[in-house]
Amino acid sequence: MSEGIVVAQTGDVPEGEAIKIDAAALGTVDDIAIFNDDGDFFALDDTCSHEEASLSDGWIENGVVECPLHSGKFCLKSGEVLSMPATRDVACHRLIVEGTDIRVVPNPERLAS
Template identity: 55%
Template sequence: MSGITHTGIRVAAVGDIEDGEALRVPAEQTGHGDAIAVFHDDGAYHALDDTCTHGRASLADGWIEAGEVECPLHSARFCLRTGAVQCMPATVAMRTHRVEVHDDEIWLYPGTGAAE
């Protein structure tokens, strides 16, 4: 987890994050206000701010399935692709971050939305 470039941060190699798992990238490494969780779901990688908008829980510790992550604290669910709230008790969407795979390496672009 080293290599910072001017546009992104190399966070892992493909295969380092098992399908259905997440990697928590500390705020100190990203330069972002919150840690960022990088999720691997059904062959795709997504990134959201790590701290649930409803409670102080790490989404990297949540359950990942069918394009969603479920918060381990109160079971709120969020869309991995858009950050949208999928069920209560959360009411505020999660911020997304762009993730790309280049040469079997996973790159995170903190502060750049997934759709940008």
């Protein structure tokens, strides 16, 4: 059995879009956003580190997600903040694609206690 939790199928996440996975399903402190950037999939905490906005509602392009509220940008690969007004990174989670299954391995630092 592979590690991680199956959260979606690749067809569930249209290209250039994202879906939100409820924190309760993964045991994490924040919901997790699964992004599809030109067929590459990434997983980050869903809440922007600047304000309470859902990154899964943001714009995705060239390995970057832009927050829909104030346009802060984050690297999809690492969660690193790339532009103001955000100043703190968001957590990145390991993602495994097996066939059409998308599995998330939650970042141990972001597990709910």
